[in-house]
Amino acid sequence: MSKNLNLAKELISRPSITPNDAGCQAFIAERLQAIDFTIEHLRFGEVDNLWARHGNTAPLFVFAGHTDVVPTGPENHWQFPPFTPTLHDGFLYGRGAADMKSSVAAMMTACERFIAIHPNHLGSIAFLLTSDEEGPAVNGTVKVVDYLQQKGEKIDWCLVGEPSSEERLCDVIKNGRRGSLNGLLTIHGVQGHAAYPHLANNPIHCFAPLLKTLCETEWDQGNEFFPKTSFQITNINAGTGAENVIPGDLELLFNFRYSTEVTHTQLQKQITALLDKHHLKYTLNWRHSGPPFITTPDILITATQKAIYEVCGYETILSTGGGTSDGRFIAPTGAQVIEVGPLNATIHKINECVSAEDIDTLSTIYQRILEKLLT
Ligand SMILES: [Zn+2]
Known part of the structure; x- marks a missing residue:
């Protein structure tokens, strides 16, 4: 079984119904610490947030996302128990499989491989994770961004791992929101x-x-x-x-x-x-x-589109459709912000699932983006 799949399973098995993190961030922090990330646990109100950084120099590339999930609905309607991650016919089932624990797993393994190959990479990589994305979003990313601005940390590029894909993996990059x-x-x-x-x-x-x-x-x-x-x-x-x-x-x-x-x-x-x-x-x-935000095609989008093309062999569409995401809190700092993640067909539904192969591919794409920007 792939490392990505194992990691996604570990996260799904923690029942982190918003705003409860259920130990996801402690688990992630331990893994990131093992590859020399500096860890900061930032708790605001009832909400756990994680800021983890590797390197001290600019430019700063941030993987952003959330560890909380929406409630399951009636558990007996699920084909498999929602917090017992189950692989079936090539798909991983469980609450958070698509939104967005598989992306978090893919980000982590991408960093593990990237840092092993490029221990002295350019700039810095960070993780900004919250357990308050699916809830009121008051003590989550918005507070972490405030904290980072007070510390004088400037995010250059931010990739949010929200499920942006529609027909096939990474066919759509969200580069803004209305x-x-x-x-x-x-x-x-x-x-x-x-x-x-x-x-x-x-x-x-x-x-x-x-x-x-x-x-x-x-x-x-x-x-x-x-x-x-x-x-x-x-x-x-x-x-x-x-x-x-x-x-x-x-x-x-x-x-x-x-x-x-x-x-x-x-x-x-x-x-x-x-x-x-x-x-x-x-x-x-x-x-x-x-307010609306837009990331115009520049270094981050170009690198991401190239990475997707190299790995998947097809072009991607830029879109500003859909509801809101935590990107709205990060973009006003001047960062380039995009959302690139798995298919959104089953998010928030009964029997939420993701293709196991897609988790591996997504991890490869994330690694390729890091290589384009930080080597
Ligand atoms: Zn989400």
Whole structure:
């Protein structure tokens, strides 16, 4: 059995349901210490984080990721117990197999081989691992990044091992993410009897023309790296439950997934201007989940694409699709950040699994990237 597979099994057998690390990071730290990494365990609140570094010079290449997993759902629906890693028909089954314990295993073995061959490599390699990626993400990567900035550590290149692949291993590199902005809007009318509308003011009717405008507005045209900014109403609610009552308020939730062509303050201003233009009485609260980020094709992406081509024999696509990841906390430091990991088809599902061969291949790709950047 391959070293990668053994290591992935070791990690999956630890039931690290977020934010519990269940000893994963202690196990990883021990292995990294054996190849001369300097270990720092950083615990913030209930969350274990690990910073491990090999070398003291720039440039600094960071493998980032998480040791926590999402809950299993009903265990009796699993073909094999979720924390008893099982190899079946070439696939390794278990919670975290794809998201993202196999990538962590592949990073570790890639470093073990790379450092054995190049003990005096250029620059430094580090691991930034958290057990708070699948949870609220408050005491995880964001705090470690703060800590590193206070220490004056500057990350040049960061590879997040999130499952980015879609059809086959490493066919997609995520080189950015869209921003996400949420609004909670209340349109105020006047409640009344449905038979006496002249004594009421129906907030649904007042809002209707604006609904059409909101759905038809083009917020931007997107660009080379991002699709057009999208606006979606995710919840809408009004009414008292009675057939003969005009509601007093209409409440709605909406979400922008936005590109780098606009800012969240521009979007906020546009929404406010539209509300005012329609003479609506309203209350509006915003929650900004995160700005967009993009890593333009440069040294890191070029090295990664070449490494994948050499190992797999095919070209990769750059994408900014999908939800958020911890890359959003690392990119604002000025680091180049990409996500390269296994197939995402089974993540967060019952019977999560990964191809055992893919773990080996991924480890070879990671090693090849290190060779391109640090030798
Ligand atoms: Zn993940």
